[in-house]
Amino acid sequence: MRADARRNYDRLVAAARTAFAELGADAPLDDIAVRAGVGNATLYRHFPTRQALLEAVFRDHIDALCHRAEELMSAPEPGSALREWMGAVIAQGSTERGLAASLLATLGEDGPSCRAAVFGAARGLLERAQETGEVQAGVSVEQLFKLVNAIALVTETEPDASGQAAALLDLVFQGLIPRP
The missing domain is CATH 1.10.357.10 (Tetracycline Repressor, domain 2)
Structure with a gap:
């Protein structure tokens, strides 16, 4: 994985961990992408499903x-x-x-x-x-x-x-x- 892709992956996981802790497992994925500072396409490229x-x-x-x-x-x-x-x-x-x-x-x-x-x-x-x-x-x-x-x-x-x-x-x- 390229370094920038790895950084985005790590930022998404960290943002999701925070969002899930605050809002539960149904936290909006758009919110997670915003928190991570990436677009929705980046989120779905790394994580095609909520699961x-x-x-x-x-x-x-x-x-x-x-x-x-x-x-x-x-x-x-x-x-x-x-x-x-x-x-x-x-x-x-x-x-x-x-x-x-x-x-x-x-x-x-x-x-x-x-x-x-x-x-x-x-x-x-x-x-x-x-x-x-x-x-x-x-x-x-x-x-x-x-x-x-x-x-x-x-x-x-x-x-x-x-x-x-x-x-x-x-x-x-x-x-x-x-x-x-």
Whole structure:
């Protein structure tokens, strides 16, 4: 990438990060281009879709979640490891206004993306917890993410968002435990 194109890319990502934090994931793309000091064509050349821009903004966060999943793969209690990781996903979704909604909206999309990376990380933790019987068989990664995103969405504006999210995650996990 040429140096000027790289500068524009970086300015767009920085402007989008600020706009998404202030206005949510539905921040106007025209506003982001203005904040970055570039035209709309430059924005769309780098980011043909809103999702592509969201992924660029949140790539570092997704990488951190994937790294944490790798660390938790060797935890002695796979169910607890999965629950801890889901809590980290909820915390991330709650700190980035509208991120949970934007991720939820793309659950059915295909292609290489942050979604593929984070779903892969979750799949390893989920399968390990299922193999040890700590989470019931038949639960899918897609179902987990719908639950996680729902919790992040409903708690992101609560005064005690982290406490509310933890309580809801506890309820979800009680439902994931196999029954005799």
